[in-house]
Amino acid sequence: MASIPVYRPRLTGNVTAYVNECLSSGWISSRGEFISKFESGFAEYVGAAEATSVANGTVALHLALVALGIGPGDEVIVPSLTYIASVNTILQAGATPIFVDSLETTLQLDPQAAHKAITPRTRAVMAVHLYGHPCAMDAIVGLCEEHGLLLIEDCAEAVGTLWKEQHVGTFGDAATFSFFGNKTVTTGEGGMVLAKDPIVMERCRHLKSQGVSKTREYWHDTLAYNYRMTNIQAAIGLAQLEIAESILERKKAIAESYRGALVGLPLRMHDPVGPVEHSFWMCSILVDDPSRRDPLREHLAGHGIETRPFFPPAHLMPHCRANISLPVAESISDRGINLPSYPDLTSEEIERISEAIASFYR
Template identity: 60%
Template sequence: MSQIKIPIYKPDLGGNEKKYVNECLDTSWISSRGRFVNDFELSFARRIGIEHAASVSNGTVALHLALMALGVGPGDEVIVPTLTYIASANAVAYTGATPVFVDSLRSTWQLDPEDVRRHITPRTRAIMPVHLYGQACDMDALAAIAEEHRLFIVEDCAEGFGTLYKGRHVGTFGDISTFSFFGNKTITTGEGGMVVSNDKTLIERARHLKGQGLAAHREYWHDVVGYNYRMTNIQAAIGLAQLERADEFIQNKRELASRYEKALSDLPLEPHAEAPETVHSYWMYSVLVKHPDLRDPLRRHLAAAGVETRPLFYPLHTMPMYSRSYRKHSVAEDLAWRGINLPSWPSIPDDQFAHIVATIRDFYDHRS
């Protein structure tokens, strides 16, 4: 077994993170109050070009709050891509609504607008585009469908920080949108998330719900059933320090993707390419092998050499709790069974990058 250990992701905490966290400790502002919470929210909103942002404890609860703010509940349906992380569907289920799964576009791996149309019913309340692995969905097409059928758009941008569609940051197209700052995200707070919107009323509802439903003008009086979904000042301090270096992180991730594409271009691997009129943030650099039977052997070969990888997400319609009305989603299934995420942290040393590439080449050399 190789002594080399190259993780799939490792955050870069070399900026002002320690300085800001130490300020939290020195001032005793360690919970959900303190200057960093407000500073992080304001800075994040300015960064992506949106009016309002509310920080929360993780990306999953951000989705739950966004749906609750819209009044989504029992009897409603929300259209969700089947090729995404489980949180997208689970947040819908938390509200009592039903996630309705839709296939992907072969060209971008994103939500297929025409399949969205085919799944709209009188019970449909919202469409949830997920900007998978850092590539943008076709927001023009989805916005047109939403307007035609009077549906909400809830953008899941958990993997889309730094992603642009026609010059605009993802998360600015929906009625309400969410981000994740888990430890493997482009900017991280360890755990954490953000709900954003240009609609002040929706953000006020989200703020009300995330703080246990506390009434605005009466101490310890709660007028709705709320949740404890608040971000701590320590998390926000880390997030603000990360945001200060966001341009560097995104540039480095895009350069890493370019290096991978060049180094692997002569192998039978298909990269997750950048679509026209978008900026792919490459949260995870992903490739497809030619046949599903090759994926796991390649992953095992890399693992034996100390290189961690991940498979693409399992399509949600194949999960036991969501398979009651099972139907085929052939594009998503094909992508999922053939896809691999390669190590994607933005500062992989040259020798480790060379080791990853050499190991992949070794795999294909032994199969020729």
């Protein structure tokens, strides 16, 4: 019986044609027409004024932090339940991550916990839209406005995610996206940065290209980075953007199929809560009993079904350990499983996965 992976990208549409155009034209590095086309197309898709592409989602976060002027002495409030890149980039900028707990219902940053974590050194809040569900943006935006804090949105997993019909990434002072190979829109590796202030956006463009002068060749006027996306990556991204809606619709249908097939079992789906559009980057379940999570994963592996555990809380990692207890984040992490979620998953495969889960509990 064939194995079922957690994810496999859908590389259809114009991907091959656009990549071949890069190859035939010779524009394969960080210059070429597909870069500007992908940037403008992505900005239009999410409803932003402009966007700038980068090499991956991690450097997108670092670039946003640096362009906003966040550095040593600053504190950035961040949910502990996130992929480690959210935290590493805060540390790389020289700032201090302040870990807060999450909400059991949505898995997202708890706005009340963020409010309690504010100190005179707090400079920003990083809202991470985990697994395709948005954070409670009204509360988080209000919190930042009340206390004069910057808002950074980590939308790595949230292409197609909406809060009150507004695409995530358009609420904050800056926002970042990832186009890793398992993302809804992929470029293999790649990322995008948005910023509300045109000055910050221009700073992002300057810093991502080695701080090169606009008026003098090979003259660099600041310490900067090589964070640029290639034209080939952008070509893939543009083709992916053209089929993004069909991918999202299929992902929602897959989530609905899982929901129906798993009803009555001692677990719950990561369902949308509130005025949101959940993009289901990953179709996820949380088992009632954390002691059954790993045995269930082993059972599924025995049936040729790959799964992923939820991210471990960052405050427990060796290099950024904090002597605190965040019970909700820790509980969610211990109970969560990402199921196969790729758009070309068949109805038969969903049935096979669901039956394997049910058989574990029988």
